[in-house]
Amino acid sequence: DRTVVPLPKQADLIDHEAPSNMDSLFIAAAIAQEVAQEGKFGLGRPALPEEVAAWDLDIAPDGRNLPVGSGDVWTGDEVFAENCAVCHGDFAEGAGNWPKLAGGQDTLDRDDPLKTVGSYWPYLSTTFDYVRRSMPFGNAQSLSDDEVYAITAYILYSNDLVDEDFVLSNETFMDVEMPNANGFIVDDRETAEAHFWTDTPCMENCKDEVKITMKATVLDVTPDEVGEDEAAADAPAAEVQVAAAEEAPAAEQPAADAPAAAPAAAIDMALAEAGEKVFKKCKACHQVGDGAKNRTGPELNGILGRAIGGMDGFKYSKVLSEMGGAWDHDTLAAFLADPKGYAKGTKMSFAGLKKEDDVNAVIEYLKQFQ
Amino acid sequence: GPDPLITEVQDWANGLGHGVDEVPYGLPIEFEGDVIRRNVPWLTADPISSINFTPIHALDGTITPQGCAFERHHSGAITLKKDDYRLMINGLVDQPLVFTYADLERFPRENHVYFCECAANTGMEWAGAQLNGAQFTHGMIHNMEYTGVPLRTLLNEAGLGAAGDFTDKWVYVEGADASSNGRSIPMEKALDDVLVAFKANGEALRREHGYPVRLVVPGWEGNMWVKWLRRIEVTDHAVESREETSKYTDTLEDGTSRKWTWIMDAKSVVTSPSPQAPITHGHGPLVITGLAWSGRGAITGVDVSIDGGKTWTQARLAKPGEKMALTRFYLDTEWNGEDMLVQSRARDDSGYVQPTKAQLRETRGLNSIYHNNCIQTWHVKTNGEAENVEVS
Known part of the structure; x- marks a missing residue:
């Protein structure tokens, strides 16, 4: 209830000018006492120096x-x-x-x-x-x-x-001197914004006039309810009113991704599964599967058989756009093992897959998205 | 005439439904398929380092189901088995320790409901009304019941004698994912209410929320709630990591920036009616509802305006506000079919009153990115549709 909320004491606000972590010697000391009184449980084991060094x-x-x-x-x-x-x-x-x-x-x-x-x-x-x-x-x-x-x-x-x-x-x-080293202040909201602490917010006659000064629809940057990546087929908000009497069109659950679905028989699923793990190295730049789009790298659906440098709308480095030929198992394997050696000047910043097994696995994985 | 849904025997009243075990772990019925997380693709370079939004416009009550609670990853949501999980405590402790997941379950544990809000929630609205929907303007938030071990219990297990005076001490917490997202937390907070959590809403955390273990930092910005928590280091300094210098700092109009702005200020939003939840009925009874929360304590009240802030009416809280948890409010009213400029204004037990966007801009300018807790306005039109607007 508004009427019983106490006004924050001015002293409190001022006390908190110092960072809240620094100011409460007494509180921290009291908590310390409490902590010290808690028993130990003898759980866990000592961290070895090598372990601390690896993570710290x-x-x-x-x-x-x-x-x-x-x-x-x-x-x-x-x-x-x-x-x-x-x-x-x-x-x-x-x-x-x-x-x-x-x-x-x-x-x-x-x-x-x-x-x-x-x-x-x-x-x-x-x-x-x-x-x-x-x-x-x-x-x-x-x-x-x-x-x-x-x-x-x-x-x-x-x-x-x-x-x-x-x-x-x-x-x-x-x-080294960093130019903005002195550009930061510790959170001062409790003093700089002390006027937000008021127990008497206005309830009536708070303004003479209210005008709309800006509308979100002018910018039109809100994603459609039905995203490209979404299986759901719901009615856009504007049409809900009309559709209200009926059920919204039945929407599919966002489905599990395609890889689990049975692919063509020629694929070694165990190898492809191993390849899915290797593909994590590629995911930062490449998408594959339903709804894959060009990102930092081109999307990889149907990569086997695709002309080298042949994905529409992707800006390749000169070497790949002029290389000619198509990606098959051998060309792709050679490229993945040593990208910069195979295509000197490629902008693909990837050192290459050192193990032949990894190369084969990731190609097997990509085969599923033909 | 009579309603055939009543007068005629329907299929479902005649035949049989699903048996048990049809879906061993249940999913929402297909008619609710639009109640899903959504992202805004243009916000980030890549979905692996990105954020999506809770469909708050379509939920009620206060608990967010895990399956539609917003996600934020910096290097993707990793798959980490309980068996492979290790938690290290090192730094200024008497005995650096390593815990397994099984170890954590042997410490006394607690249950608490807390909201987790990304500091960037509503951040796209600083310069003007931009995104049309409560999900997009306010959906970087969820609210769950966490089960976990207080961080102070684990720190005590390692022993804080070596830390000496706590007043200038910190804990640095980091995750096991490739971003190893790390943040510094002052010791006072670490010993207060921070939780090392492994369950949410009764079940294991979801992969996207840090399975098997995440940090819960009540009332403080979501970036500090480190997921896949793997290390806690007691230090005598803030690490000033990338996540607490280049990001999650708030630039003011004169170009200086606030740092260590950990607390999420009191905030509220009307979830219905709203752009994604228009009024679909005629004149008469109307329920206006929304959510309120404060990182400084409990919500004590929410006021609702339908005239753009000229007059305010106190809303009904579904339950008394709880510390650092979402509070649901209702205004049970009548709609006469006229335009409305719907707003809500939260108050908390520190005496803080949610400011207008103009008030925030006055003290912070337009470049803060984070911590936009302004009063939101929805323009509800005579046809029941709603739009995100700003008002004078």
């Missing part, structure tokens, strides 16, 4: 926990082109809807600021940590520490933050 990779903003290593800008340029450019652009400028990593300095106070490593990220440790643990998309933790140093150096160079002869290492790491 996060880097502190002050550089603690950085591995020993180094990488220069030009090595970074090459490693970036190989592993990152397909999504982030050759110059870290971003491709499609993928994040831009460079540029945007002095845009933070404008409309639609461009937030990049250079313009926004306050700590270099974040870049190193993220690239090392989470990138490349679909092939995480595959880069050596030196490669991560090199990529980070290249991203800095792309943002005009270091010279072309710069070498980033655990020694030079803290020398």
